[in-house]
Amino acid sequence: MRTFRQRLLFTLLTWLGVVLAVFSAVVYLLARQNLQGDIDQFVRDKAYILGHQVNPAYPAGIVYDEKPWRSDRYFAFGQTFDTNWNLLYKSTRLVEPILPTEDLKRYATHPMGVVLNDAIGPDGTRYRMATVRIERNGKFICYSQHAVRLSERDAPLLRLLFWLAGCTVAALLLAWLGLDYLIRQWSAPLAALSETARKVDLANLSHQRLFAPADAPELAQVAASFNELLDRVEAAHTSQHRFVADASHELRTPLTILRGEIDVALRRPRSPEEYAEVLHSSREEIERLSRLTDNLLTLARADAGGILVRRESVDVSFIARDVCRKLATLSEQRHVPLACEAQGTAVVSGDAVALEQMVFNLAENALRYTPSGEGAMMRVNATVGEVLVEVSDHGCGIAAEHLPHLFERFYRVDKARSREFGGAGLGLSIVKTLAEAHGGRVEVQSEVGQGSTFIVRLPRA
Numbered sequence: 489m490r491t492f493r494q495r496l497l498f499t500l501l502t503w504l505g506v507v508l509a510v511f512s513a514v515v516y517l518l519a520r521q522n523l524q525g526d527i528d529q530f531v532r533d534k535a536y537i538l539g540h541q542v543n544p545a546y547p548a549g550i551v552y553d554e555k556p557w558r559s560d561r562y563f564a565f566g567q568t569f570d571t572n573w574n575l576l577y578k579s580t581r582l583v584e585p586i587l588p589t590e591d592l593k594r595y596a597t598h599p600m601g602v603v604l605n606d607a608i609g610p611d612g613t614r615y616r617m618a619t620v621r622i623e624r625n626g627k628f629i630c631y632s633q634h635a636v637r638l639s640e641r642d643a644p645l646l647r648l649l650f651w652l653a654g655c656t657v658a659a660l661l662l663a664w665l666g667l668d669y670l671i672r673q674w675s676a677p678l679a680a681l682s683e684t685a686r687k688v689d690l691a692n693l694s695h696q697r698l699f700a701p702a703d704a705p706e707l708a709q710v711a712a713s714f715n716e717l718l719d720r721v722e723a724a725h726t727s728q729h730r731f732v733a734d735a736s737h738e739l740r741t742p743l744t745i746l747r748g749e750i751d752v753a754l755r756r757p758r759s760p761e762e763y764a765e766v767l768h769s770s771r772e773e774i775e776r777l778s779r780l781t782d783n784l785l786t787l788a789r790a791d792a793g794g795i796l797v798r799r800e801s802v803d804v805s806f807i808a809r810d811v812c813r814k815l816a817t818l819s820e821q822r823h824v825p826l827a828c829e830a831q832g833t834a835v836v837s838g839d840a841v842a843l844e845q846m847v848f849n850l851a852e853n854a855l856r857y858t859p860s861g862e863g864a865m866m867r868v869n870a871t872v873g874e875v876l877v878e879v880s881d882h883g884c885g886i887a888a889e890h891l892p893h894l895f896e897r898f899y900r901v902d903k904a905r906s907r908e909f910g911g912a913g914l915g916l917s918i919v920k921t922l923a924e925a926h927g928g929r930v931e932v933q934s935e936v937g938q939g940s941t942f943i944v945r946l947p948r949a
Contacts, residue, residue: 493671497664504663505656512652519648523641524616528604530562531618531634535602538566539622539632547630548576562636565615569631576630584610586617586635596621596631607635614638677707685714746773801949802840804847804875805830805868811847812866815855823860826851834870837949838926846922847877849915850942854881858939870948874928877944886934894932895920919944 547570567578567585573593578585586609588596595603596619603619615635622629697715753766812828819826836843847866854864862882869876886894893899897917916930919942923930927947934940 493675497667497671500667501660501664505660508656508659512656516645516649516652520641520645523645527562527616527636527641528618531564531616531636532602532604532620534564534566534634535618535620535632538568538634539620539630542568542576542622542630542632544624544627544629562640565635567633569633571628571630573631582609586610586615586633588619588631592619606638616641681707681711681714688718743773743777746770798839799837800840801835802838802843804834804836804843804877804946805832805870807840807844807847808866808868808877811844811851814848815851818852818855822855822858824855824858825863826855827863827865829866830868832870834868834875835949836875836926836946838946842922842925846919846944847879849919850877850879850944853915853942854879854883857881857883859883873948875946875948877946878941880939880941882939885936885938886932886940887936891932891934895930916942 547568563581565579565582565586567582568576569588570576573588575585586607589607592603592605592607605617605619607615607617609615614637616638617633617635620632622632697718749766749769753763758766808830809828812826815826851864851866854866858864858881864882865878865880867876867878867880869878895916897914899917920930923944923946928945931943931945932940933943
């Protein structure tokens with residue numbers, strides 16, 4: 489497989505060869521046409537001159553001085569025939585006359601005709617010949633012919649062809665050397681970029697970036713694009729590393745609690761009530777593990793692009809009312825009334841299960857972080873182009889420094905209270921992921937001591 493440098497060099501030389509070949513062909517054809525026209529004009533003029541030397545009273549007694557012909561640019565031959573194509577005169581240079589063909593006899597009968605044709609002599613020599621019908625005072629006298637060897641046309645054309653071919657080969661050779669040098673010079677920074685890119689690995693990802701020389705703007709664009717890719721890879725790697733560390737920590741905590749409680753229970757015989765208490769505590773930790781596993785699977789599907797199983801028309805108002813019904817028990821336990829304003833229909837295109845999980849997470853957070861005796865509110869509004877889901881609480885609010893990180897995975901504003909409720913800092917991250925998967929977005933408005941309002945904006949179907 490040829491390298492890019494070889495392919496580029498081959499392509500450029502091919503195009504240059506085509507251009508030179510076309511140029512050489514045009515030059516050769518123009519030179520041939522001009523030379524052919526010059527010879528035709530020469531033999532035509534000489535044929536007229538020879539014909540006018542014929543004496544009408546005695547055509548066979550022509551006296552014609554051939555010496556001036558030697559000074560002409562072509563080596564010429566002349567001959568004349570009478571009206572019946574009997575030879576009257578031939579040049580002394582011709583050993584034998586060039587006899588006319590039947591086609592020539594037929595074409596040369598026209599009074600104003602001048603026939604230009606290629607003729608072959610008895611010895612096989614090829615000529616370019618002009619045949620002129622000579623008349624004096626309306627009386628037909630003879631046929632006058634003048635010819636030039638075609639070798640006098642072909643020899644300079646062959647020399648021109650050799651020159652064109654030689655110059656083309658020389659030009660291609662020089663172009664190959666020059667282009668190869670230029671491509672090597674141009675590809676040197678590219679090779680340096682490739683070597684730098686080859687050394688990049690996860691261990692030194694934050695310290696390795698590509699740099700291109702200032703006089704290579706194209707390579708600078710490549711380097712900038714690759715550096716942007718490295719930034720995204722570094723961010724993804726950092727996020728993944730943090731995600732794995734946080735997930736490991738969150739999974740280790742309930743497992744440690746489970747193992748500790750079981751070890752304590754096995755140290756000595758216990759009463760049924762004590763065993764029941766251990767089992768009840770273990771069941772709470774298992775539920776926490778189940779919720780955490782479900783959330784991790786949801787985020788894993790989102791990262792793989794398969795969070796939405798199917799798309800259909802879904803009424804968000806119905807989902808909101810159903811979520812409020814399911815959270816009625818938690819609302820009573822927390823003594824936090826959950827009001828739901830979702831009248832009419834608010835249809836979006838999406839996955840009903842994913843939308844329910846998104847609304848459920850927001851409502852559950854509002855109930856868990858609202859003080860007892862206060863209330864929470866869920867509203868669903870349908871505007872012209874979007875559906876708004878608002879969940880408000882009257883809790884302690886969120887400080888401004890936490891808002892930019894609120895939807896990051898495993899981020900918790902109050903870690904103690906989150907662990908008290910069994911949270912791992914994934915609920916809001918899942919809300920953001922599900923909202924974006926449906927083409928929407930989530931916003932938060934919060935002030936310390938005034939509560940918080942989460943707003944999800946979804947495109948309306």
